[in-house]
Amino acid sequence: MANFEKVTVETDLLILGGGMAACGAAVEAAYWAKQNGLKVTLVDKAAVDRSGAVAMGLSAINQYVGLRDGANTVKDYVDYVRNDLMGITREDLVADIARHVDSTVHLYEKWGLPIWKDEKGQYVHEGRWQLMINGESYKVVVAEAAKNALLQSGVGQIFERVFIVGPLMDGDRCAGAVGFSVRENKFYVFKAKATLVAMGGAVHVFKPRSSGEGMGRAWYPPWNSGSSAYFTLKAGAEMTCQEVRFIPVRFKDAYGPVGAWFLLFKSRATNAMGGEYMVERKAELDNWGPYGRVKPIPANLRNYLGMLDVMDGKGPIFMRTEEAMQKIADKYKDDEKAYKKKAKELESEAWEDFLDMTISQALLWAATNVQPEVRSSEIAAAEPYFIGSHSGASGAWVSGPEDLQTDETKDEYFWGYASMSTVKGLFCAGDASGASSHKFSSGSHAEGRAAAKSAIRFIVENNTMPTVDDATICALQGEILKPLDTYEKFKGTSTTPDVNPNYILPRMFMFRLQKIMDEYAGGVTSQFTTNESQLNRALELLAFLKEDSGNLAALNLHDLMRCWENIHRMWQAEAHVRTVLFRQETRWPGYYFRADKPKLDEQNWRVFANCKFNPGTGEWKMLTRPVLHIFPQAKEHELLGG
Ligand code: SFD
Ligand code: AMP
Secondary structure, eight states: OTTOEEEEEEEEEEEEOOSHHHHHHHHHHHHHHHHHTOOEEEEOSSOGGGOSTTTTOOSEEOOOOOGGGTSOOHHHHHHHHHHHTTTOOOHHHHHHHHHHHHHHHHHHHHHTOOBOBOTTSOBOBSSSSOEEBOOTTHHHHHHHHHHHHHHHTSSEEEEOSEEEEEEEEETTEEEEEEEEESSSSEEEEEEEEEEEEOOOOBOSSSOOSOOGGGTTOOSSOTTOBSHHHHHHHHTTOEEEOTTOOBOOEEETTTOOOOHIIIIISOOOEEOTTSOOHHHHTGGGGGGGGGGGGSSSOOHHHHHHHHHHHHHTTOOOEEEOHHHHHHHHHHTTTTSHHHHHHHHHHHHHHHHHHHHHHOHHHHHHHHHTTOOTTTOOEEEEEOOOBBOTTTTOOOEEOOOOOGGGOOTTTHHHHOSSSTTBOSSBTEEEOGGGBOSOOOOHHHHHHHHHHHHHHHHHHHHHHTOOOOOOOHHHHHHHHHHHHHHHHHHHHHGGGSSSTTOOTTOBOHHHHHHHHHHHHHHHTTOTTTTTEEOHHHHHHHHHHHHHHHHHHTTBOOSSHHHHHHHHHHHHHHHHHHHHHHHHHHSOSOOOTTTOEETTSOSOOHHHHSEEEEEEEOTTTOOEEEEEEEOOOSSSOOOHHHHHHO
8 A cells, every 4th residue: 555654663572452351451561661761553444432341331340259358268269250151261370360350459449430339438339249339430540540641651652543463473472563553644663572452352253132123232342343363363372161151141232241230239130931940940050060069150150050041941031130139129128218218229320220231221221211110121141251350361371470380280281471371472451361261350450450460571572673574564554554555446336336346345244254153153043052064064154264364454543443353353252163173062151052062071171272373384283171170179169269
């Protein structure tokens, strides 16, 4: 593209993304960079104040361990996460986040985030690990601290509205990243001594339930499109848990979260006949090994019991908001004034829960005359998402911290720098790092802090600027901007831009990807069920799609971003299909069901299923890694305690 300016930025640490993990990384990196005379550069495709999953705000902080009150131990949290993930988790990574997360939450409070307090001045818990917040401005508060840290210390610079496409490599070391501005004709080359990937998870890989005028609405933000997975795969990093998608049960059609209803309001969910699947289908839990007996029941098994009801024709499933609110208010019924006050309070809490994090759910309630104190609302299992920070686990396989390793784990889980992927100089945090679920917004921030500190140490100990030759950069520029050229070249051959025999627009490309995934890889349409034959068919169709990705066309810069977002999604899709195919069992019913391998196989498959793309040969390698414990091996009775 002749009219594109090439901008080259040299830095020491490059932070990719501006979400929770990246903001945590910025705060910590600024401190350590200043001590060592280093530079830090943060790049976000959007504006950090309102980017990523927390753009709309949140109504709870889902990970707070409460170590200072002695409420829980780090091991308690590790047990909880391992159980929820049906035994598959990296204990060292989860423990590392758990021991640091409280300090992140205390920083949030210092920076001005309103956390609910009771009359004794203690945090108000939603559940054992979750704190209630007035979180509409959560992201703005966290972003302000990150920006202040980078800009006021003089060590940092921030690029907003720059879309990162992929990695720059110097042999086996990551050398930075390339991307483009979504506002100006500028191609960016970031050269760095270490790179920290924190570009979130992936949405819209599967066909969403929302369609027509609601299209684009999803639980996870549509702008997280698999860039972390693409970046790490293309750098040749080993990936883990690519099969562990997350399917959240959400208020139907606007995807309002359910946590506050189940945990704070203690609501029940019942089917069309008034039956409670968690009670009526309890016996089903016995089919899922020790995990069916832990408390809380793993998220995927909770999903599964509800799905069985729906498949039996007992839907819709309702969140019994009116019943839950009434039950709480009833405690005050002897005092009319207190009762009325409580009822009002509950009403405003119910609305605030959505106004703080999923505004469209409040809009849908208003538009359909729902008063939660009067009427139940439908809930449903959403389409699958890729998010290593919630109850899914997909991401890069990263080194744990040295001090948490045991003799058994140190050769498997540690290779020099905590949070570094298997590629030298390439670090990951938040949704970008795998097998460390349930870190959420707070744990992602804490993990970002730890990863940045580790990356700065890497730079101090490997203080050379990797090199990349100009020809490689030139070729990448050509490939990345090609969709603009393709459109210019062929736009005259049809009368309307969206139909043309020579190219495909990103929207149509996305529909094709979503249809493949939905029908063959266990999306909503196929009741989250798949089998070997369907997965092989998915791979065949994905190969055709990949071939056609070379013919994507973009009318403008925004479209160019859409092209690359969908290429990123396609790579996330392929890693997923390959890993679902590789794991010869069903371990997470309620996330996906392998109809040809319908049972849990503890003997052979209580292992991590990992994959690796070889950028040199274009081949994929599938491998297993052992699940090891850093705390003494949990006995059955400990498992039951959760
Ligand atoms: O209840 C590029 N989450 C919740 N966490 C909580 O702690 N409490 C809650 O109440 C939570 N709920 C919730 C949550 C998420 C959503 C969407 C809703 C409700 C509606 C989960 C957390 O939000 C999540 O765990 C963290 O945000 C994960 O952090 P991180 O840093 O991994 O991802 P991010 O914050 O989305 O940031 C991603 C960044 O990358 C940028 N980006 N930049 C450059 N180039 C590219 N190609 C890029 N692609 C992406 C993004 O712009 C962003 O800055 S509840 O439902 O569970
Ligand atoms: P959600 O709104 O579903 O994202 O949940 C918010 C938090 O509450 C997460 O930590 C969930 O794991 C947890 N959670 C949600 N529903 C339940 C439930 N029924 N039992 C136990 N934990 C839950």
